[in-house]
Every structure is written in C-alpha cells, then in structure tokens.
Amino acid sequence: MPQLTRQQRGHFVRKVGMYIAELGRVPTFNEALRDRNRPDKFPKNILQAGGWGTWKVLLNQVQSAHPELWAMTNKVKPKAEVKEEKADPLESLRASKVEK
Numbered sequence: 001m002p003q004l005t006r007q008q009r010g011h012f013v014r015k016v017g018m019y020i021a022e023l024g025r026v027p028t029f030n031e032a033l034r035d036r037n038r039p040d041k042f043p044k045n046i047l048q049a050g051g052w053g054t055w056k057v058l059l060n061q062v063q064s065a066h067p068e069l070w071a072m073t074n075k076v077k078p079k080a081e082v083k084e085e086k087a088d089p090l091e092s093l094r095a096s097k098v099e100k
Contacts (some may be wrong), residue, residue, distance in 0.1 A: 004049055004050045009051070011048050012039075012046070013061050013062055013066070014065075014066060015039040016062055017062040017065070017069035017073075018039075018069060019037075019038060020062070020069070020073045021073050022037075026073060029047075029055035030054070041099040062089050
C-alpha cells in the first residue's frame, strides 16, 4: 500500500476518532482489526502506510486533532471547556492583614 497523503491521513484520523467515540472506549489494534463495524479502508498495514508506526501514535493523533471525539470516548471534558480560576496566593495574606 502506498503512503497516504496528508488529506487522506486527516480523513482516516477523523474516521478512527468517530469509531472509538461510537464504541465508547479505546480498543486495542487487534480488537479494531477483528471488529466488523470498523471504518472502511482499515487494512492491517494502515499504520505503516499512514506513517504512524504504532496504534498508540495514531491514537495520540486522534487525541490532538479531535479532542471532542476523544472526550466522548473517555467521558472527560475537553481542555477548552475546563477553565478553573486560579486563586490568588496573596489573597489570604491580604485578608489576614490588620489595617492600621
């Protein structure tokens, strides 16, 4: 199988993201190959053809390119939505200071 173009890689990463989001968990590579509902054009040598090398690298690509799908898979809020206000560390000192 020839190398995939950048556009083909992007489409495949999206398909894998949708696939694991539908499953609700991250399968192993062998589980994904045996699954009959896997994305089409998911041959055994896709990792080498896409230039990923390992299943973990492909999953990292899905996580960085599509955080919303990754969040659906792992039931976590995406980082963009999680914003915690940091408390001012000097606030407690200001509150305890007695005005003169």
